[in-house]
Amino acid sequence: MDELAGKQCIGCQKAAKLRCPTCIKMSLPDAFFCDQTCFKAFWPIHKFSHTNANGPYNPWPCYSFTGSLRPARVSDRRAVPEHIPRPDYALHPQGHSLEERQSKNERIVKVLTDEEKEGLKVACKLGRECLNEAAKACEPGVTTDELDRIVHEAAIERDCYPSPLGYYKFPKSCCTSVNEVICHGIPDLRKLDNGDLCNGR
DSSP states (O other): OOTTTTOBOTTTOSBOOEEOHHHHHTTOOOOEESSHHHHHHHHHHHGGGGTTTTSOOOSOTTOOOSSSOOOOOOOOOOOOOTTSOOOGGGGSTTOOOHHHHHHHHHTOOOOOOHHHHHHHHHHHHHHHHHHHHHHHHOSTTOBHHHHHHHHHHHHHHTTOOOTTTTGGGOOSSSOEEETTOOSOOOOOSOBOOTTOOEEEO
16 A cells, blocks of 8 residues: 555645655654655755754854743644645645736735624634634643644634734744744644643734
8 A cells, every 4th residue: 555645745735756855764653744845845944853863952053042942843734624625825836826916016905704704703703713722721731833734733623724823935834923922833842841821813
C-alpha cells in the first residue's frame, strides 16, 4: 500500500507526493508535501522543526531576549477540509490577500449592505465561540499548540476557515501571545506556567 495514500501537504493541504528528507534523516515526525514548489515555499516555516531537534530550541541564536520567555518548537500546520471555502490569501503562495490590496489601493471605505451586516454578525459570533473554547482550556500545563488545536477544530466544526491560518504564511489558526510577547504570538509546544498572561485572538 502506498505510504503517502491519504496524506495531505502541510503547505496547501493537497494530496501529498513527497516526504521531507530532513525529517526522515533526523527521525522526526513525517512532514508531507505535494511537490517541490510547495516544499520550497513552505521551507522557511518548516525548517524550524529541524532546529536543535535533540537539544534546546532556539531559532534565533543571535537574538538578545529581554524577558524570561523562550520559544518552543512549532508543530506542522493543520489541515482544513476541502468543503470549507478559503479566503484568497489561503491560496496564495506567500499568503497575500489580493482583495485586501485592491481595497487599500482604491482607498474606499466599504459600506456594508444589511445582508452583509448580518453575515458579519454571524462571523463574529462564531469566532467568539471558538475563542471561548480555547479560554476554557487555558491553564497551567497546557501548551499554546493545544489551544490552537482546540480553536482549529472548533472552527472546522462550524464549517469556518480559521482566519489567521496562512495569512502572510502565518502557520497557525489563532494567535497566542504569552507574557512579553506583544501580539501575533505563534502557538508552540511550550507549556503555560502558573501566572503566565496569555492573550489570544
